[in-house]
Amino acid sequence: MFYPFFDVPKIGGGLLIAVVAILHVVVAHFAVGAGLFIAVAHTLALRRGDALVLRFLRDNSRFLVLLAFIFGAVSGVGIWFTIAVVSPRATSILIHNFVWGWAIEWVLFAVEIVAGYCYYYGWDRLSPKRHVTIAWIYAVASYGSLVVINGILAFMLTPGDWMRAVESQRFDAAFWSGFFNPTYFPSLMLRSLSALALAGLFACVVVNLSPRYSREERTRIINYAAYCLAPMALMAPVSLWYFNNVPEASRVMAAGGAIAMTLFLAFGIVCSLMIGAYAYFTLIRHKQYVSLSTALLLSAMALVTTGAMEFVREGIRKPYVIRDYLWSNGIADREAEYGPIARAGALTAAPWIVGDIDLATAGRKKRGELIFQAQCAACHTLDGANGIKHLVAYGRDIIRNDIEHLHERKRFMPPFIGTENDKEDLASYLFSLNNITHPRKIPAYEGGR
């Protein structure tokens, strides 16, 4: 609202963030899981004198650098860049409330990167003791970064007592109550399971990529990595714990209130169960082999599963970006903010959108278009993903009524903030997108009982 609108044609800003975020989350979770996997496997391999596992860890560390340190790092910056241009206000709020959290996470990330490179370049130069110590430093730092970032991500859905603490001027308490919010621990558990599973899956890929392993050696490594995959089966009970702690409205949405959310959630949980069960029965109990193509297929399933779960997490937060504080259209759910806009008009606080346009002479449709940009375009494209054109293929009266009551009918929609005149303007614009002047009507017949 206070910022210029960044137009992402056809796919919308939300989907742009989702694409970057999901790719990043998969790689970042892999980096965390791989840290734990490498540290434990390296320690055990040294104790047992297991040359095969050490050889594999060496190959795996190269894969870690090429994937996590390049793609992971750049896509991490990418999330920041994209949320800043798509949702600048929400980004600003997250930064100003949690700057010390972000800064701590940065320190942990820096330690993680240095440890990762030292581990990678240390194979032929460090003593085994120092080398494995660096593996543990990497594991703790990378998991620590997840511990920190998880608090800020979970905060957006369940801010806990954060606002109460802010209002009572207890700023340290605000940080910690927002950080250790109701979904913090279940969310951390879900992410930990996902991180381990991705480390296991990518291990199956890496061992298959190198021609230097025999079939037996590959099978041994894969069976070893399967211990990271099996905990995926815990996704179902931990998800239940998670959803027990989300707000009632979000739970309703996930449990059938918004069918897309429900399907994505079901898909995520079922996929996790299938991967976990496959790992336990096929790889751990029956010590079977996984080919490169199967490993890639399982990794792709994990990518889609992670995407589905992230989509649900983002989706059930609606109509808020920050639950109970900032609506997805960038207006704060505070009378002090929406009150003046509702009284003076939707465009009074949208200087970037109005520009030099003379609203008095602009015409109803034009004003409606500007209002659409101010309050709807954060989530809706015109005719692309979540396109408004397809969603308003009704008569004008229905559109007008929807603007008034949509937040009551669909709980993931924020209320429209504006005057009666604004609602008329917006209805005129939305109606003009389809111009359905003669909707098909089925006549109602009397009698027939």
Added chain:
Amino acid sequence: MKGLARISMVLLVVAVTGAAPAQEEFPGGLIVRSEDAAKLGTSQPATTPAIRPASLVPPKDEFGLPGPIWLFEMLLPATFFLHVLFMNVTLGTALLAIPMTVLAGRRPHVRVALDDLYAAWPVAMSLTITTGIAPLLFVQVLYGHFFFVSSILLGWHWLAILAALMMAFYGIYLAKYSAEQAEPPNDTVNPHRPTLVHWLALGVIALCCIFIAAMFTANATLMVMPDAWKRVHEGRQAGWLVHPMFWPRLAHNLIGSLAVTGMFIAIRARLASIAEEDTRIKTIAFGLLVALAATCVQVADGIWFVVAIFHEVVHAFHQPTAGTILWALAVLTAVALIVSLFRGLDHPERPRSVWVPTGLLAFILVGMSAGRERVRVGMLKQHVDALYQAGDVRPQTLTMILFAITLLFGLVLIALMVRWMFTAPQNEATLPP
């Protein structure tokens, strides 16, 4: 500016209506006349030009700063300094790689220098990104409402940095490996024959790095020029050409990276145990020569740059601060750097020929990092009420202390790990086979 616009608006309303109107203030500092607000539901649009916002500058974050302003003002240049150390080596290598590859065929010491750069390049790139996160965070803390607007106005050009960064990063690995796997020498005239892939990788890396530098320069310039935002938003001016300082500033960044990379070559050669002493001395001299040439050109570009921001510099010296003084000293130190590099070239075998210019260059980077913050504040002087003030501070003291402890602990761990690596038996990093 914003305050003036508000006053003019009120005066205009007084002139038209004959009385000071009751006002309703938005969180964003937007002023709405209550009589307009009362027009709800009427046939007239609720907004009129008279109630347009006083400024396009978004409001400060309503949650304020979670620590004292001075602390963020210190953390921003401090972390930026760390960032430019690695960034300059990454960027400088990108710019030097092609000419050095051409020269390396006939000059073994250039080959040595190039191999040193290739060995450090991927790690330097990674640390550029890692250390870049902190100043990016702190600039958003202090100036987020300016920075977000300029980022949005640059739009896809700004986001294209991500693609460029990804291509450059993977390109560096490609260039490094293709250099290592270049044909073995079969004659002494042209011992290394870079492949076409290698040349292409170097070209793409150089272009990507220059593009990234240009976009960061553009954003850092556009964010402090709210008066130009409207023109850019309406498409009347390109986002990176809003101020004549853009070109000298971009050149300043590119040339500076050559100077730092030149010194890096000299330092690496000084510390490395190269079999032939003569090659080592020549490598040091080559590094010093690159640094000297770049610094001399930088002086000329620096004058162009200062002329472009003359008013801002004058303003900064009206109220000199530690940052301004450091910057002025850094400018003077540039002359000392040139002298020390000249003298170093006469005796490149002496340790001081490397360490004295290294110290001077480090001080220049500190001074420039501190000074740029003062120039930034100077350029925003007309929007001073949009900057955070002491009253905006909402301290999170315990969390701040936790960060300080984590930082200290993290730095100790990093120092320990780096020490382990450098005191390890082998002297050169080896990749796993």
